[in-house]
Every structure is written in structure tokens, then in C-alpha cells.
Amino acid sequence: MTKQTWERFFDKAETVRAFVAELDGRVVGIAHFLFHCSTSRFSDVCYLQDLFTEEICRGRGVGRALIQRVLDAAQEAGSSRVYWTTQTSNVAGRALYDKMAEHHGFIVYSHEL
Ligand SMILES: CC(C)(COP(=O)(O)OP(=O)(O)OC[C@H]1O[C@@H](n2cnc3c(N)ncnc32)[C@H](O)[C@@H]1OP(=O)(O)O)[C@@H](O)C(=O)NCCC(=O)NCCS
Structure with missing residues (x-):
């Protein structure tokens, strides 16, 4: 990933959002998501793009908690x-x-361009 790509993630106008899961002050999981309009619904839909739990923390509910947090955020956003x-x-x-x-x-x- 280039420096410019990284910088985009910290731009307030960027539409990709993230939640992180922390354990003892350390990030052990991430979820990236974004909202977009739908041609078949009146309200936006939410795409959960990435979900990752650090290997040694798997099977402890981190992934489930991150998905639930995205579901809650999407519901809050309408x-x-x-x-x-x-x-x-x-x-x-x-x-x-x-x-x-x-x-x-x-x-x-998908088709790579
Ligand atoms: C997929 C992933 C995010 C799951 O994260 P996690 O933190 O281990 O998930 P959780 O601990 O919240 O798992 C919750 C449930 O899934 C089940 N589960 C999780 N891993 C499992 C496994 N390897 N085998 C069977 N069941 C599993 C658990 O039984 C658990 O169910 P329960 O809560 O009813 O007991 C994690 O394995 C990961 O980061 N994988 C590599 C990256 C990846 O594949 N990301 C997803 C791309 S779409």
C-alpha cells in the first residue's frame, strides 16, 4: 500500500470506517465498513469490508463482537x-x-483492471 493510500484512511472525508477490538490496550481485531446507496432500498446499506482477529485471540468472541458493533452502528445510522x-x-x-x-x-x- 502506498503512503497516499494510507493517508486517505485518516482523511475525515473518507467513507471507509473502522472499529478496533482492544485487549489490555492492544489492538487484536479490526472491522472496516462503509455505507452506500442501494437501487432496491430507500435507505443506505452497509458493506462490512474486512474482519480480522489476531490469531492468538481467535475463538474468544472478538469477531462476533466486531460484527455486532458494525450491526449496531448501521442500525444507528438508519x-x-x-x-x-x-x-x-x-x-x-x-x-x-x-x-x-x-x-x-x-x-x-470480480475483474481486475
Ligand atoms: C473469521 C474470524 C474473524 C473470526 O474471528 P474470531 O474472533 O475467532 O470469532 P469469534 O471468536 O467471535 O467466533 C464466534 C463464533 O464462531 C465460531 N468459530 C470461530 N472460529 C471457528 C472455527 N475455527 N471453527 C469452528 N467455529 C468457529 C465459534 O464457535 C463461535 O461461536 P460461539 O460464539 O457460538 O461459540 C477470524 O477467524 C479471522 O480473523 N480469520 C482470518 C481472517 C478472515 O478470514 N477474515 C474474514 C474474511 S471474510
Whole structure:
């Protein structure tokens, strides 16, 4: 990542937001999210872009707490939906997500430019 890209994250106008999870004053987890308008809803939807728990802290509720915090923030902001993607092979992620959300069968395509 370039210095300019990093600087964007600290720009107040930047739309990507973050929550961090702390344990004993140390960051052990992060969630990045953003809001965008939807062509099928009256209110904005929230995209949870990244979720990460430090390896030694996994299985202790950090990921669940971060997702819940994003859900709360989205609700407070008047958003009607939070969504995120993961790889079908992400066993740990899906074990958590299946408890907190529904999988509606969509798959993701992307094209690098
Ligand atoms: C996915 C990830 C964020 C989960 O974070 P975490 O802090 O370990 O998750 P939690 O401790 O909150 O897990 C909550 C639930 O998921 C289940 N779970 C978590 N990891 C699991 C695993 N490896 N196997 C089975 N179940 C698991 C737990 O049983 C737990 O359920 P419970 O609360 O009912 O007991 C973490 O594994 C991670 O950072 N992975 C690498 C990065 C990644 O894949 N990010 C997501 C990309 S979409």
C-alpha cells in the first residue's frame, strides 16, 4: 500500500470506517465498513469490508463482537442491511457468519483492471 493510500484512511472525508477490538490496550481485531446507496432500498446499506482477529485471540468472541458493533452502528445510522462476503473455504468465518446472518446464495465475481 502506498503512503497516499494510507493517508486517505485518516482523511475525515473518507467513507471507509473502522472499529478496533482492544485487549489490555492492544489492538487484536479490526472491522472496516462503509455505507452506500442501494437501487432496491430507500435507505443506505452497509458493506462490512474486512474482519480480522489476531490469531492468538481467535475463538474468544472478538469477531462476533466486531460484527455486532458494525450491526449496531448501521442500525444507528438508519441503514437497513449489513452484508459481507467470504470465501466458501473460510470455515472459521462461515461458522461465525452462519450464526449471525443469512446466506442468500449469491456468489461474487470480480475483474481486475
Ligand atoms: C473469521 C474470524 C474473524 C473470526 O474471528 P474470531 O474472533 O475467532 O470469532 P469469534 O471468536 O467471535 O467466533 C464466534 C463464533 O464462531 C465460531 N468459530 C470461530 N472460529 C471457528 C472455527 N475455527 N471453527 C469452528 N467455529 C468457529 C465459534 O464457535 C463461535 O461461536 P460461539 O460464539 O457460538 O461459540 C477470524 O477467524 C479471522 O480473523 N480469520 C482470518 C481472517 C478472515 O478470514 N477474515 C474474514 C474474511 S471474510
